[in-house]
Structure formats: structure tokens, C-alpha cells
Amino acid sequence: MMDMPTSQSPLRIGTRGSALALAQAHETRARLMAAHDLPALAFEIVVIKTTGDRVTDRPLKEIGGKGLFTREIEEALTEGAIDIAVHSMKDMPTLQPDGLLIDCFLPREDVRDAFVSPHFASIANLPAGTVVGSSSLRRRAQLAHRRPDLQLVEFRGNVQTRLKKLDEGVAAATFLAMAGLRRLDMAHVARSAIDPEEMLPAVAQGAIGVERRAADDRAAALLHRINDVETGQRIAAERAFLTRLDGSCQTPIAGLAELDGTRLVLRGEILSPDGAVVIAGRREGSVAEGAAMGRDLAEELLGKAGPGFFG
Numbered sequence: 148m149m150d151m152p153t154s155q156s157p158l159r160i161g162t163r164g165s166a167l168a169l170a171q172a173h174e175t176r177a178r179l180m181a182a183h184d185l186p187a188l189a190f191e192i193v194v195i196k197t198t199g200d201r202v203t204d205r206p207l208k209e210i211g212g213k214g215l216f217t218r219e220i221e222e223a224l225t226e227g228a229i230d231i232a233v234h235s236m237k238d239m240p241t242l243q244p245d246g247l248l249i250d251c252f253l254p255r256e257d258v259r260d261a262f263v264s265p266h267f268a269s270i271a272n273l274p275a276g277t278v279v280g281s282s283s284l285r286r287r288a289q290l291a292h293r294r295p296d297l298q299l300v301e302f303r304g305n306v307q308t309r310l311k312k313l314d315e316g317v318a319a320a321t322f323l324a325m326a327g328l329r330r331l332d333m334a335h336v337a338r339s340a341i342d343p344e345e346m347l348p349a350v351a352q353g354a355i356g357v358e359r360r361a362a363d364d365r366a367a368a369l370l371h372r373i374n375d376v377e378t379g380q381r382i383a384a385e386r387a388f389l390t391r392l393d394g395s396c397q398t399p400i401a402g403l404a405e406l407d408g409t410r411l412v413l414r415g416e417i418l419s420p421d422g423a424v425v426i427a428g429r430r431e432g433s434v435a436e437g438a439a440m441g442r443d444l445a446e447e448l449l450g451k452a453g454p455g456f457f458g
Contacts, residue, residue, distance in 0.1 A: 149368050154188035157367065161229035164194040166173060170330045171355050172233045174253060174265040175373075179326050183373040193229050195220045224358060231366050232358040235381055236351035237324075239249050241390040244359075251357040251370035252378040253437030256326035258353040258403060260286065260346050264320035265313055269339050273320060280309070280318030284420060288399035289346050292324075294368050326353035345400035346421060347416055347427075350385040354378055363438035365367060377406055380434050387441030392417065392449065404437065409438050417452060426451045 152158035153310035156181070169192070176190045195327055198215040216238045222246060223229045236252070267273050274293065281287050281304025287299050295413075302309060302321055306328070309321055322341075328334045337362070357373075359366040384404040399418040404411055411434045416427035426448050430440040 149184065150365055151185065152189040152369075154186070157189055157191040158231065158366070159191045159193050159229040160206075161193050161195055161223055161232040162219045163197055163216065163220070163431055167306055167331055168193075168233070168235075168328045171235065171253075173232075173359055175233045175355070175357055178253065178373040178418060182227075183369065186208045188246070190435045191221070195223055195229075195432055198258045221354075224360060227360075230359070231361065231370065234356050236350045236354040236356045236386075239356065240353070241386065241393070246361050247358055248361045249356040250379070251359070251374040252382060253355040253357070253369035253373065254352040254380040255381065256329055257324075257340065259325045259340040259343060260348055260352075261325045261328055262320065262339045263310070263313065263323055263336055264338055267338070270294060270320075270341070273287055277320065278318045280312060280321045283322070283336065283349070283386075283439070284397065285349055285401055285418070286322045286346075286397045288422040289401070290419035292418065292425055293422075295422065306333070310336065324348075326350055329362060329451040338386060343414075347414060348403055349450075350389045350400065350402040351382050354382055356382070380404075380411065381406065381438055384411060384437030387438040388413065388415050388445045389441075391442045402441075404441075406434065409434055413440050413444060414436070415441075417448050417456070419456070423454075426456075 160167045160172050160176060172192050179190065180187060188197055196232060197219045200226040217234060220232045221244050224232050225244060262269055268310060276298055277297040278298045278300055279290060280300050282301055282303040283381050291299060293383055302312060302318055306323060312318065313321060325340050351401060357370055359370060381404040385402045388402045399420055404413045410431060413430045416425055428447050429442050430444045432440050
């Protein structure tokens with residue numbers, strides 16, 4: 148019989164300390180409570196401050212990329228200070244430390260980007276020269292491709308920080324993930340949700356992954372009950388695509404896998420940082436072929452781009 152967590156020996160859930168990260172950790176706890184009929188006291192949420200949270204005045208590409216939001220949390224997991232870690236999958240590097248794995252995904256939220264502005268209803272309504280803030284190279288490149296007449300500025304911080312910057316006039320508009328706004332009960336902040344046909348989202352956008360030690364059978368059994376299989380299938384295809392491209396915060400990459408019965412449709416694109424060049428492709432096949440489709444699509448786009456595309 149599985150050794151269940153108790154108030155005396157709780158399952159420790161590691162997370163970043165932002166409002167969104169805490170909402171994701173609480174959702175994970177709520178699902179585990181429901182799946183195993185356990186009280187809240189059987190779980191302890193442990194906040195870990197990451198380098199990415201501490202350093203907010205410089206672009207991610209200058210200070211180390213995606214791993215800045217996961218390194219300290221994964222160290223705590225490896226050392227046994229926490230039992231599981233809750234992550235936004237779009238923040239996860241393509242390589243995981245030895246001994247750790249993610250095989251649990253919560254049901255995926257809205258994958259779309261949200262257009263947020265105090266003054267304008269949509270991208271099309273922005274006058275030429277309008278200042279738009281974003282820290283995402285993908286969003287900046289996609290916007291520059293569509294609207295080269297806009298002025299793009301660096302815009303880092305959590306949801307609340309970026310909304311404050313808008314109020315202060317640092318920029319007239321920005322983009323957030325609809326998933327994050329919905330998890331914070333702030334969907335009303337979005338002036339519009341951008342269709343993926345118009346702006347393909349980041350790989351794994353809207354997906355929460357729960358990481359554990361590979362040898363921890365108790366965590367594996369607890370998490371198995373809350374794993375959403377379809378989300379995992381979609382993420383496997385998208386992250387295989389990203390891995391083959393060696394994706395990081397320094398590379399504008401977008402990708403989205405969607406299920407249609409037993410069929411999986413994968414779309415992907417790579418962009419030059421200035422948005423001048425967009426190379427896109429599509430694959431469709433069985434769900435079981437998802438990861439292979441991701442790698443194959445990446446190979447196609449790399450072939451079209453040529454050896455000097457990523458600098």
C-alpha cells in the first residue's frame with residue numbers, strides 16, 4: 148500500500164513565488180487532494196526564489212535564458228528539500244537534470260496570447276510608432292513581422308508588474324498568456340485573445356508540468372492519478388520540435404500541437420529576431436508519431452532556414 152502524505156509528513160510542492168506560480172501550485176495541490184481524498188494539510192507549498200525572479204532589469208538572453216526560472220527549484224528537488232516541482236512548461240529548458248523527469252501534466256489551459264492595452268482594442272488598432280512592450284523574442288519577432296511600424300521595447304516582470312508598467316505609460320500595449328490570466332481570474336484584462344492562426348503561441352504555452360525525482364515511486368503514484376494524457380501527448384510533439392531546434396529564450400520559435408481524435412496536427416515556425424523572415428511548416432499523423440513529427444518538422448524548417456539563420 149502506498150505511503151500517503153499526512154500533516155506530519157506532507158508532500159512538499161516546490162514553486163516560484165509569483166501570483167501565477169502559486170496559483171499553479173494550488174491547482175496541483177487541489178487536484179491531488181481530490182484524486183486521493185487528502186486534506187490540504189497533507190501538502191506543503193514551498194516557495195523558492197529563482198535567479199529569473201531576482202533579476203528583472205535585464206533581458207533573459209543576457210543572463211542565461213530559460214533555466215533561470217527552474218535551476219534553483221530543480222536543485223531543491225534533487226537535494227530532497229522538496230518532493231515535486233510545479234512548472235509552466237513554456238519556461239522549461241529542453242534538457243532536464245539527470246535523475247529528474249516530468250511525466251505529469253495538468254489539463255492544458257487556453258493556448259492563445261492575450262493582447263493587453265489600456266487604450267487600444269487590438270493589434271490592428273495600434274497607430275504607427277506605438278510603443279509595445281514584451282520580453283518574449285517570439286512575440287516581438289511575430290509583431291515586427293506583422294507591424295514593422297511599431298516600436299518594441301523590453302518589458303519583463305510578472306503579470307502584475309507588467310500591468311503596472313502599462314498604467315505608468317512605459318508602453319501602450321503588451322502581450323500576456325491567456326492561460327495565466329485565466330488561472331489568476333483576470334481574463335477580463337485581455338482586450339482580445341489572438342487566434343493561433345494569427346500568432347502561433349510558444350511551445351507548451353498554457354501547460355503545467357509537475358517534475359519529480361525519477362526514483363521516487365511514491366510521487367510517481369500520486370501524480371499518475373492527476374496526469375492528463377492528451378496534454379502530455381501534445382507537449383511531447385511540441386517539445387521534440389523545440390529540442391531539435393535547440394530552442395532557448397534567444398531563439399524566436401513557436402509551435403502548437405492539437406488533437407483531432409486519434410490524429411495530431413502540429414504547426415511550427417521559426418523567425419529571425421527582427422521578424423523579417425518567418426519559416427513555417429505543418430505535420431499531421433497519429434498521436435503515437437507525435438515526437439517523431441516534431442523532430443521531422445524541425446528538420447524541415449532548419450533545412451529551409453540554412454546554416455546561418457540562428458546566427
